[in-house]
Structure formats: structure tokens, C-alpha cells
Amino acid sequence: MKFELHHGDCLDVLKTLADCSVDAIVTDPPAGIAFMGKDWDRDKGGKADWIQWMQSVADQCLRVIKPGGHALVWAIPRTSHWTGTAWEDAGWQPRDKIYHVFGSGFPKSLDVSKAIDKTAGAERELGPKRVSADGTVAHDRAGARHEGYERPWRSDPDAVDRNTRVSYPATEAAKQWEGWGTALKPALEPITLARKPLIGTVAANVLEHGTGGLNIGACRIEANGETPCGSGNRLGTGNTYQMKDYVSTNGGNVTPPEGRWPANFIHDGSEEVLALLPETTSGSWKGQTPDVSESMFSPGNGGGFKAKPINWEGDTGSAARFFYCAKASRDDRDEGLPMDQHSSHPTVKPTDLMRYLCRLITPPGGIVLDPFTGSGSTGKAAMAEGFRFIGIEREAEYIEIARARISAEAEKPRQLSLF
Numbered sequence: 001m002k003f004e005l006h007h008g009d010c011l012d013v014l015k016t017l018a019d020c021s022v023d024a025i026v027t028d029p030p031a032g033i034a035f036m037g038k039d040w041d042r043d044k045g046g047k048a049d050w051i052q053w054m055q056s057v058a059d060q061c062l063r064v065i066k067p068g069g070h071a072l073v074w075a076i077p078r079t080s081h082w083t084g085t086a087w088e089d090a091g092w093q094p095r096d097k098i099y100h101v102f103g104s105g106f107p108k109s110l111d112v113s114k115a116i117d118k119t120a121g122a123e124r125e126l127g128p129k130r131v132s133a134d135g136t137v138a139h140d141r142a143g144a145r146h147e148g149y150e151r152p153w154r155s156d157p158d159a160v161d162r163n164t165r166v167s168y169p170a171t172e173a174a175k176q177w178e179g180w181g182t183a184l185k186p187a188l189e190p191i192t193l194a195r196k197p198l199i200g201t202v203a204a205n206v207l208e209h210g211t212g213g214l215n216i217g218a219c220r221i222e223a224n225g226e227t228p229c230g231s232g233n234r235l236g237t238g239n240t241y242q243m244k245d246y247v248s249t250n251g252g253n254v255t256p257p258e259g260r261w262p263a264n265f266i267h268d269g270s271e272e273v274l275a276l277l278p279e280t281t282s283g284s285w286k287g288q289t290p291d292v293s294e295s296m297f298s299p300g301n302g303g304g305f306k307a308k309p310i311n312w313e314g315d316t317g318s319a320a321r322f323f324y325c326a327k328a329s330r331d332d333r334d335e336g337l338p339m340d341q342h343s344s345h346p347t348v349k350p351t352d353l354m355r356y357l358c359r360l361i362t363p364p365g366g367i368v369l370d371p372f373t374g375s376g377s378t379g380k381a382a383m384a385e386g387f388r389f390i391g392i393e394r395e396a397e398y399i400e401i402a403r404a405r406i407s408a409e410a411e412k413p414r415q416l417s418l419f
């Protein structure tokens with residue numbers, strides 16, 4: 001079985017799956033905000049009802065996953081606390097939170113000034129946008145200055161955007177509240193990392209069930225030629241000292257060939273995000289460390305460790321040294337679909353990102369479960385990584401899209417391992 005898709009309510013389907021039968025869960029459940037008016041994203045009657053519903057799903061997910069198995073559960077900032085509460089109350093152990101940061105979000109905000117004019121029944125005048133030389137005062141298409149309000153346009157002060165007509169406040173109250181809105185631009189999505197309780201130690205659980213750890217080695221981030229950090233030499237011949245994830249035996253800079261340790265920060269590589277993460281240089285450190293090659297009670301050492309100096313060089317390069325992946329392209333969204341069909345799902349995830357997340361928490365050959373399959377992004381990623389997949393989707397318009405996308409990926413030839 002490479003994959004299986006179930007069309008139906010996730011609670012009904014989950015109850016048919018065997019106990020401890022899947023290795024990992026990667027899913028993007030509804031957020032309870034009626035996104036784009038979709039019925040499947042409604043709040044079930046309010047916060048308490050929605051959390052109770054989500055907890056019932058998390059209960060079943062906890063039953064079917066193996067001890068120590070991890071789940072990565074997407075959310076949105078507004079209701080991420082609902083999601084986290086439901087999964088924790090179901091018995092999942094919160095382990096971390098990954099933040100997916102992007103620059104392509106579009107603000108879904110109510111224009112307060114327009115709403116005031118609409119309430120007053122006042123018609124707003126439309127015209128091309130003009131600004132004053134200092135970029136602060138708006139002018140209408142006739143050049144008349146609108147007194148009593150200012151707004152910091154970021155366009156060229158001398159430019160007139162003839163392709164974009166803007167409306168100007170009609171009432172004095174609307175002028176007073178020009179520039180006010182009701183929402184911020186979305187720029188991140190939190191992903192809860194949770195784990196089913198272990199049986200015994202991590203080592204015992206991994207040996208018995210194959211779950212309990214994170215695949216750090218396969219998810220390290222390429223250094224891309226940057227100067228590594230944490231170089232140093234632990235005193236005592238033949239010993240090494242590890243600071244962060246960089247190890248040196250000779251006091252020089254050594255970048256591990258496998259790359260940087262994966263972080264709980266993921267971004268889309270956009271210029272907007274990179275501008276927030278400029279080139280940086282971390283400080284160096286000069287101090288002392290115990291020389292464990294010396295006796296704890298060596299003469300003249302005061303009965304303690306013998307301290308010797310050790311220097312750590314700083315780290316230079318872009319602060320955006322994390323896994324990054326652009327949002328799903330049209331080709332990625334539609335791959336596997338008929339030529340005249342496009343994915344209608346509003347929140348398709350990029351395959352490279354979902355591959356990274358599946359790889360992080362799934363043992364080799366393991367089964368990934370997604371109880372909210374949507375357009376099949378998790379399943380497509382699981383196929384690309386050589387995992388097996390179980391998907392559940394309630395909406396008929398999405399299940400066939402998911403089937404086509406996952407099937408196309410599953411049918412691609414894979415290079416066989418020699419080991």
C-alpha cells in the first residue's frame with residue numbers, strides 16, 4: 001500500500017483505523033473562522049464547541065499513532081490557542097512550535113473610513129492617487145488638498161497611479177478615521193509539534209516502535225558558504241568541544257558537511273522576509289573552561305577544576321539561515337490534474353515544505369496520516385519522500401484533486417537505494 005484515501009468525515013474514518021498503526025501525523029485542520037465563507041471552516045457554534053470537536057479528533061489521532069509518534073498541526077494566529085488546547089487536552093505532549101513566515105500574505109481588513117461613509121450613505125469620490133512632496137498629504141484628482149487627515153503613502157511622491165483609482169472620504173468623520181483598519185497583514189502560520197507519550201525511555205521507545213525522535217540529520221540546512229559559528233578547541237589532547245552544532249578539534253572554523261541544525265523557524269525566502277533578517281555578525285566569546293584532562297584535586301588548583309582560556313569566534317552571514325520554501329506555485333498546485341483543471345483548494349501547501357515536515361518526524365518507510373487532506377499536499381509529499389500515506393477528506397470537490405495529485409507523485413520513478 002503506497003497510499004489510501006478515504007472520502008468521509010475524519011471522526012468516522014479514524015474510528016476504523018487500528019490502534020498504534022501510523023507513525024506520524026502532518027495536517028492542516030480547519031481554523032474555525034469560516035475562511036472564505038467555507039462551511040467546513042465554521043466554528044461549530046463557538047470556541048468551546050470547536051475545541052471539543054477538535055479534541056475528539058485529536059483523541060482518535062492519539063489512539064492510532066504509535067507511542068512516541070509526532071504530529072505537526074498547522075494553525076492560524078487567531079485561533080492557534082484553540083488548536084493547541086484541544087490537542088494538549090487530548091493527551092498530546094506539546095514539544096515545540098514551528099513558525100512558517102512569509103511575505104506574500106494579503107491583509108483582509110475592513111477600511112474604517114469607508115465603513116463610516118457607507119453607514120452615513122455618503123458617496124465617495126474616486127480619483128487617481130496623488131501625494132504631496134513630503135509624501136504625507138493626500139490630494140484628489142483635481143489637486144485639492146484634503147485637510148484634517150494625513151496618510152504616509154509609500155509611492156513616488158511625484159507619481160500619479162493612473163491604473164489604480166482610490167476613493168476619498170466624503171464625510172468629516174470618515175476623514176478623521178482615514179487609514180484605520182481592522183486587521184494586520186498575515187505573515188506567519190504557527191505549526192504545533194506534539195508527541196504521543198513515550199513508553200519508557202526515548203531509546204527504548206525508538207527501538208520498540210521506531211518512533212520518538214526527530215530526523216535531525218536528514219533535515220539539516222545547508223550553510224551556503226557562510227562563516228560557521230561555534231569553533232573552538234576543548235582543552236585536552238584528542239578531545240573536542242561542541243558549541244551549538246559546530247565541532248572543531250583544532251580551534252579553526254569547521255562547518256559540518258551535513259549542514260546546520262534545523263530550527264523552529266521556516267520562511268519563504270521572499271525579499272520582504274529577508275529584509276527583516278539582515279546580514280549579522282554575532283559576538284565572539286573569550287572565557288575559561290574546565291580542563292577535564294587534569295585531576296579534580298591537582299596541586300595548586302584549590303581542589304577544583306583547572307581553568308584554561310578558550311576563545312570562540314563569532315558567526316557571520318545572513319540571519320535567515322533556516323529552511324525556506326516559496327509558497328506553492330501554480331504548477332505545484334495543479335500537478336497531476338487534467339490539463340483543463342486547476343486546484344480549487346484555498347490553502348494548498350508547497351510540496352517542498354511538506355516533504356521537509358514529513359521527513360522531520362517520520363521514520364523510514366513509515367505511514368503518514370492526514371485527517372484533513374484537502375488538496376493532498378501532505379500525501380504528495382509523503383510519496384515524494386518514500387513514505388506511505390493515509391488521507392481523509394470530507395469535501396467531494398477536494399478528494400478527487402487530492403487523488404490526482406498524490407497518484408501522479410506516487411507513479412514517478414524512484415531511485416532505489418543501494419543500502
